[in-house]
Amino acid sequence: MERNDLLEWALYLAGMGWPIFPLAPGTKNRPMVKDWENRAHRDTDRIRRCWNTGRFNIAVATGPAGLVVLDPDVPDEGKPGPDGWTNLTALAAERGGPLPTTYTVATPSGGRHLYYLTPAGTSLRNSQSAIAAYVDVRAGGGYAVGPGSVTAAGAYELLDDTDPVELPGWLVQAAAERASTANSAPVQIRSVDTTRYGSAALAGECDRVRRAGPDTHNAVLSAAAYTIGRKVGANLIDHATARAALIDAAGHMVTAGCDCTAREVARVVDAGLSAGARNPVAHRAA
Incomplete structure (x- = not known):
């Protein structure tokens, strides 16, 4: 045959x-x-x-x-x-x-x-x-x-x-960024209560980072930093405040018995914030 x-x-x-x-x-x-x-x-x-x-x-x-x-x-x-x-x-x-x-x-x-x-x-x-x-x-x-x-x-x-x-986290982040830029209309935020809006968004993303399981650390942290970076780029959140909050929320990743290190956490946060800031959300006057 x-x-x-x-x-x-x-x-x-x-x-x-x-x-x-x-x-x-x-x-x-x-x-x-x-x-x-x-x-x-x-x-x-x-x-x-x-x-x-x-x-x-x-x-x-x-x-x-x-x-x-x-x-x-x-x-x-x-x-x-x-x-x-x-x-x-x-x-x-x-x-x-x-x-x-x-x-x-x-x-x-x-x-x-x-x-x-x-x-x-x-x-x-x-x-x-x-x-x-x-x-x-x-x-x-x-x-x-x-x-x-x-x-x-x-x-x-x-x-x-x-x-x-x-798939490495940096590629997950790159794919998510491009998809957001290519497929999503700019989010419109009224200028009133922007501090409250930014604080709520940061709190929500930090909570998501805290709940991330060991097999999703990098992907979740990258996505959260990118999301908050867009608010930083729109002056809705202070950069230093956002960075400190995200790194603090990711503290459990360093002690969870995986390969995460404090240096790697900071690198992922910085990369995500910078990338997000290049694609800021739009906001308009009330």
């Missing part, structure tokens, strides 16, 4: 714990099922029945799989500027990285797919060139073409079978 390599890859990816679904043979953007995000599965019997009927490419449903796949690609021919990998490594240097080694698939265009675990308590969606030029994010609502798949441009090849590691 002829070896069915695509079936083997499909079973392998399902064995990784990732729900999959078929793509039309030779394609990367033609799902063979409707509502694929909800119908993706890991059932080996169904996979065998499906892939024994045709040489379907394989899609990993990133949201149900609990994955965030970064897709740093190369510019289309004739377009200027550095490629996605260069931009992603520059972002890592700017944010204090590093970009951790993880499960990696080479794409036919010369790019790569970096598979990361979605941190607990976070919810990320697809984006295109939002965190950096030519760097797409495949998360909720998206899928990644799995290794073994073949298109006219070439094959998707497994480069590194390292088990996926958790």
Whole structure:
């Protein structure tokens, strides 16, 4: 019997714990099922029945799989500027990285797919060139073409079978910032009682930081600092007051038996406040 390599890859990816679904043979953007995000599965019997009927490419449903796949690609021919990998490594240097080694698939265009675990308590969606030029994010609502798949441009090849590691906090923060800037209309705050509003917002975010579990420390603290930073940028909260309150609220993170240190807590708070201040909330006169 002829070896069915695509079936083997499909079973392998399902064995990784990732729900999959078929793509039309030779394609990367033609799902063979409707509502694929909800119908993706890991059932080996169904996979065998499906892939024994045709040489379907394989899609990993990133949201149900609990994955965030970064897709740093190369510019289309004739377009200027550095490629996605260069931009992603520059972002890592700017944010204090590093970009951790993880499960990696080479794409036919010369790019790569970096598979990361979605941190607990976070919810990320697809984006295109939002965190950096030519760097797409495949998360909720998206899928990644799995290794073994073949298109006219070439094959998707497994480069590194390292088990996926958790998406680092600085990338969670970068994705959240860009999503907020790109998708949210400016929040309008009346100028009356701005001190009261700012104090209430700070108290709420500090309470969220205090309740963060060990597996969500970085993500929650980054998000809280960014949220408050937007108020600092709008002069609704004093920077020094906000910084001191957030660091105090995160005190339990240093003594919780995880890898957090006082220095790291301060770094995350400072980065979040600075990033948020660059995208301040808007407020108008009463």
